[in-house]
Every structure is written in structure tokens, then in C-alpha cells.
Amino acid sequence: MLEDKIYAALKNIVGPENISRDPAILETYAYQWCNEVDNTLKGREPSRFGQRPEAVVLPGSAEEVQAIVRLCNEHDIKFKALSTGQGAWAGVTVPRAIQIDLRRMNRILEINVQNRYAVIEPYVTNAQLQAELVKHGLIHNAQGGGPQTSPLASHTSFVGPSFTSSHTGFSGRNLLGAEWVLPTGDIVRVGSFNYSGEWFSGDGPAFSLRGVFRGGYGAYGGLGVFTQCAIRLFSLPIPKDWKWEIKGTVPDYEWNLPPYWKMFVLNFADWDTFTEAFYEVNDQDMSMMAMASSAEGLATMFTNTREAALEAIFAGLLVKTQRYFVVMVTAHTEREFDYRTKFLQAILKKYGGQDLIEEGVVTAQPMHYAEGLRNSLGNHAFRFTSCFQSTHGGLDTIAMSVKIGIVNQPIKQKYIEKHVIGDDRGEGIWITGYEGGHMAHLEVPTVYDPSSPESCRGYAYYQDECNKADISNALGIPFFIVGDAFHDSYGPNVMDYPRWLRKIKAAFDPKGVSDPGHYVSSKPREGST
Known part of the structure; x- marks a missing residue:
């Protein structure tokens, strides 16, 4: 005590x-x-x-x-x-x-419309920030955790993919500086703000402190406390005088759709044509959203209840869906909108695909556009068992993401047949591209029953097998590799990187007071290098 x-x-x-x-x-x-x-x-x-x-x-x-x-x-x-x-x-x-x-620190400190950045405190939520940004025709990368989660946490300390990542990128790449209370109690202001009072660059002279405190995935709270940060903003194509009109309540609400917005579900025969089409759509920066999932995922995205999702699945969605990705086109003008829609039609023709919305397989209601924009579509997966978690999560190319999905399928199917995780035929994935298709992210959402010890153990063993498959197949480091034991299991395969994490930990936290449980401790575990 x-x-x-x-x-x-x-x-x-x-x-x-x-x-x-x-x-x-x-x-x-x-x-x-x-x-x-x-x-x-x-x-x-x-x-x-x-x-x-x-x-x-x-x-x-x-x-x-x-x-x-x-x-x-x-x-x-x-x-x-x-x-x-x-x-x-x-x-x-x-x-x-x-x-x-940090819930008392909940202020939006600045929205700089001209230079497109916002300065926020830790308890600002995606929903809170987005409600203010849309007034200026702007949007931020609201991570897939949902509208109720903290963009500061995602940008400074955690992973950061979102449903709009094809347009808004990856949180770690959008960080323009931070106020950081080190584990020693010193306060450091990272980036240009420390020199000029302006948040236009996340780094100052010399080496990158952003790279030190977050890298690709963040330190999960193991390197002190971030009390404010600046994040990059992006254009949201809506008329300047647009008035939002919302009627009803969740999950059935109505939302007036801005002009020049349209969803497509581009469906292809196999992974090869999917990959080529996905590359081209991302490379040309054609969409607000471009992401892929399974037939079951498509059903949850474009329905409002669990019953409706199950009805869609058994009404033929499994048969009609092959390798697809959802695209949400948004444009400022009619000419831009026509160009983007014609481009997508050309992609379908080039690779022999179909638009499942045009074919009547699924219907995108206005609220589904809103759910995508709010990054709330991922929360739909909780409808089945009230719980899911993801495996894999490496940051690499689109082709590597597809390879992860292919390697994962038989592993997942094995645990489905043991009746410990939800049955999505092993096909349940989520892929999004970043930065013109130069990078991509794939994770494998998996539902399980949190009230069943057998199901919890089954999912945990499945996750462990996925982690080992990532090593043996050189698929990158999953985003839930946290703590000494997991890092040490990956270290020998990835240039002994835990040694450098521990050097950082020892330098910035000499007394080891910033809880290391989801990062690393400064001293190697017994038996590790």
C-alpha cells in the first residue's frame, strides 16, 4: 500500500x-x-x-x-x-x-486552418476534435479505435491506422511536435515549437526525438507522459456553407450526404488482380477511404444490427464477394468527382472487377458514410460477441500485407475448427494503404467470447501462433509485441533491436519509474541477449 x-x-x-x-x-x-x-x-x-x-x-x-x-x-x-x-x-x-x-486535460488548444495543424491535450477525443475541424473543411487521422479514443495517444504513443488512412495517412507520421514530461520529470518540447513557438515541424536540429519516443508503434506509456501535441490536418471536401442535419439515434440515424461523395465496393476475382487494383487506386490518391476486409466484415460495415449483418451473410454475400475493397470518393467539384469515378470504372474494366453496390449486393446508406468518416466502422465488429482483437499488423508494402492475409488463413481456420474463435472462414482481415500506396497495414480482427475462458485461451494461443508465423515468414513485427519477453523473442530476428530500446529506456528513465510492462525494462531479462 x-x-x-x-x-x-x-x-x-x-x-x-x-x-x-x-x-x-x-x-x-x-x-x-x-x-x-x-x-x-x-x-x-x-x-x-x-x-x-x-x-x-x-x-x-x-x-x-x-x-x-x-x-x-x-x-x-x-x-x-x-x-x-x-x-x-x-x-x-x-x-x-x-x-x-489525464482526463482533466481535455482542451483543443489551437486549430491553425492556414497551416493545417491542431494542438490538443491528452483527453481530447477524435469525435470532439472532428466536430470542430469539419467547421473549417478539415479532418485529422482519427485512428480505428473509434471516435471515443484519444488522437494524442495514437500520434505519440501507439499505432495509428484509420479508415481514412488512404487520405489522412498514419498517426505517427502526422505528429508535428509534442510537449513531453520525461520519466525524470524534465519537460521537453519536441520540434519547431521549442524554437519558434510554431508547430510546423516535428523535429529540430540533430537526431529525431520523434523516432526515439515513438518509432513505428510507440512506447505504450513506457517513456513518460505527453501533455500536448500538434498533429497534421487534411482537407475534407464539403461546401463552405454546408449545414449538417442529423436525425434519429444510433444505430439508425440519418445524415445528409454532402455533394460529390460516393461509395464503391470494388470486387475482384483473386488476390493478384486485387493487389494491382489496390496499388493503382492508392497511388493516384483517388479516395477518402480505401480499405479491404472479408465478406463478414462487409456485412457488418453496411448494416446497423447484428441480425441484419447475419441476414446479409446468409442471403448470398459469401457467394458474391471475392477479393474486394471499399472506396469512398469525395471531391470539391463536379469535374473532380467525374474524373475520380471514371478512373474507378476504368480500374474495374482493366482488372475484370464489379462494383458490389452497383450490383445491388450491398447498400451504402448515408449513415455508413458518416461511420466511415468518424472511424466508427470498426466498432461494428463488437456486435457479434462484444469483443474482438487483432493479430499481425505489420507496416510494409501492399503486397506484403496481402501475403500476411494468405499466410494467416490456414492458421485462423485451425482455431475456428476448434470452436474457440468466430467463424469467418479464416478470411477476416483489414487492409488500408498509406501515402500513395507506398506503405500498407494489415491486421486480422478476430471475434471471441470474453465470458468464456476456453474462448479467451483459444484466441490467445491463436495470437501466439500468428506471432511465430510472422517471424518464420519474415512478415514484420506485429503491433501488439509489447513487454520484455515478446521483444526478446523477436530481437534475434530483427537486428537485436531490443538492445537499442533498452539503451533508450536507460538514458531517458534512469530510475525505471515509467511503467515498462508494455515497453521494455532497461536491463535484459535473464537468459536474453
Whole structure:
């Protein structure tokens, strides 16, 4: 238990109303989505409860965060920062640790329309930011975690694909600077803001601190606390005087569609023609959204309830769907819209494809455009069992993403036949392209029953086998390789990179107080290199 004098010191920093060690409150922080998988892979029971923090504190400023971190250094207490929180990676992982809940820091500090960037605090949500951006005809990369999650967390500390990534890119590439409370308690302002007060570049002179603190996937809270950041914004094609009209409630709501917006579902006979067509659409920057899934995924995207999705699947969607990707065209003018739609028609003709919307196989209602724009389509997958998780997730070429899907199918099918994960014939994938098709991301969403220990274990063992397949087939590093044991299993195959992560950890966190459980500790595990 946290000593009374330390608890009192924390209370003096944030005020008595912004701290608690009530066991009932602390348990809510220990209860996280996917803890059951994390626990299973670590040889524990598949429980949704992880490590309970010894206290939770809610700072209201970077200075209060700094004071908390310095106190942790003084008394050898570990800490883990949390913004909106989603998944096991949000919680503490070790005893004698406190949770720093950043929900009081929820302001949009600046929207710079001319230079297309926004400055935000940790508890700003995608929905909150997007509601302000659309007033200016702008959009940000709202990660696939959904409208309720934190874009600061995605841009500074976590993975960042979204349903609009073909237009808005990858969160880690859109970071234009950050205010960073180091594990020592020092405050660093990364990028041009530190020199000029303007957020136009994420790096200053010398080596890239962005590369140090986040790299491709982020440090999952293992390298201090980010208290604000600037992110790149993108054009959203809507008329300047456009008025949004929304009627009804979720899941059945109506939304007035802006002019020059249209969805297509481009369906091809095999992976080869799919890959070539996907390359061309991404290369020409033709869409707000270009992403692929399975027939089951298509059913969840273009329906509003579980019953409707199942009805669509068994009404012939499985037979009529082959290798497809969804495209959402948006344009500023009629001429631009005509050009883009004619380009897609030419792609269909060139590669022998069909538009499943034109064929009447699926119907895109106005709300489905809204769900895509809000990056809420992924949440539709929760309708089947209230839970899913993804394997793989490497960042590489489109061709490599397709290869991951092909390698995964027989592995997934094996666990489907054991009746421990949802049956999507092993075809359930999600692919999106970035930056003109130069990069792509594939993950394999998989539904399981979180109330069934057998299903939780089955999914965890499936994930472990996928991780091993990524090594043996040289498919890249999955995005949920976190913690010493997992990094050490990959290190010998990838230039011993954990050695460099540990050098970074030791340099920036000499006392090891920033919870290392989903990053790395500064010292190698026994038996590792």
C-alpha cells in the first residue's frame, strides 16, 4: 500500500478532489479490454482484471504531471499515464505503481486552418476534435479505435491506422511536435515549437526525438507522459456553407450526404488482380477511404444490427464477394468527382472487377458514410460477441500485407475448427494503404467470447501462433509485441533491436519509474541477449 505521507504529497499536487485510493475506484482502472488475452499469454487466468494501481491521480496541467513524476522518482514509485484508455496497454503492470489519469486535460488548444495543424491535450477525443475541424473543411487521422479514443495517444504513443488512412495517412507520421514530461520529470518540447513557438515541424536540429519516443508503434506509456501535441490536418471536401442535419439515434440515424461523395465496393476475382487494383487506386490518391476486409466484415460495415449483418451473410454475400475493397470518393467539384469515378470504372474494366453496390449486393446508406468518416466502422465488429482483437499488423508494402492475409488463413481456420474463435472462414482481415500506396497495414480482427475462458485461451494461443508465423515468414513485427519477453523473442530476428530500446529506456528513465510492462525494462531479462 502507498504510504500515507506519499499519498498526502500527491494530494497536495492535484487537490483532494483529484486523487483516490478507494479500492472500488482502483478496480475500474484494473479492468480493461483484452486483459484476458494478456493474462493468458503470461500464464495467468484469462481475467479482464490486470494489476490494480495503488492510487489514481488526475493532474490538470503539465506542471502537475511534472511534480507527480518527480515525486515518483524520489520515492521509487512507478507510474503509468492514461488518456481515454482502451485495452490492457492503458493500465499499470507492476505493484507499487500509480495511475496518472489525464482526463482533466481535455482542451483543443489551437486549430491553425492556414497551416493545417491542431494542438490538443491528452483527453481530447477524435469525435470532439472532428466536430470542430469539419467547421473549417478539415479532418485529422482519427485512428480505428473509434471516435471515443484519444488522437494524442495514437500520434505519440501507439499505432495509428484509420479508415481514412488512404487520405489522412498514419498517426505517427502526422505528429508535428509534442510537449513531453520525461520519466525524470524534465519537460521537453519536441520540434519547431521549442524554437519558434510554431508547430510546423516535428523535429529540430540533430537526431529525431520523434523516432526515439515513438518509432513505428510507440512506447505504450513506457517513456513518460505527453501533455500536448500538434498533429497534421487534411482537407475534407464539403461546401463552405454546408449545414449538417442529423436525425434519429444510433444505430439508425440519418445524415445528409454532402455533394460529390460516393461509395464503391470494388470486387475482384483473386488476390493478384486485387493487389494491382489496390496499388493503382492508392497511388493516384483517388479516395477518402480505401480499405479491404472479408465478406463478414462487409456485412457488418453496411448494416446497423447484428441480425441484419447475419441476414446479409446468409442471403448470398459469401457467394458474391471475392477479393474486394471499399472506396469512398469525395471531391470539391463536379469535374473532380467525374474524373475520380471514371478512373474507378476504368480500374474495374482493366482488372475484370464489379462494383458490389452497383450490383445491388450491398447498400451504402448515408449513415455508413458518416461511420466511415468518424472511424466508427470498426466498432461494428463488437456486435457479434462484444469483443474482438487483432493479430499481425505489420507496416510494409501492399503486397506484403496481402501475403500476411494468405499466410494467416490456414492458421485462423485451425482455431475456428476448434470452436474457440468466430467463424469467418479464416478470411477476416483489414487492409488500408498509406501515402500513395507506398506503405500498407494489415491486421486480422478476430471475434471471441470474453465470458468464456476456453474462448479467451483459444484466441490467445491463436495470437501466439500468428506471432511465430510472422517471424518464420519474415512478415514484420506485429503491433501488439509489447513487454520484455515478446521483444526478446523477436530481437534475434530483427537486428537485436531490443538492445537499442533498452539503451533508450536507460538514458531517458534512469530510475525505471515509467511503467515498462508494455515497453521494455532497461536491463535484459535473464537468459536474453
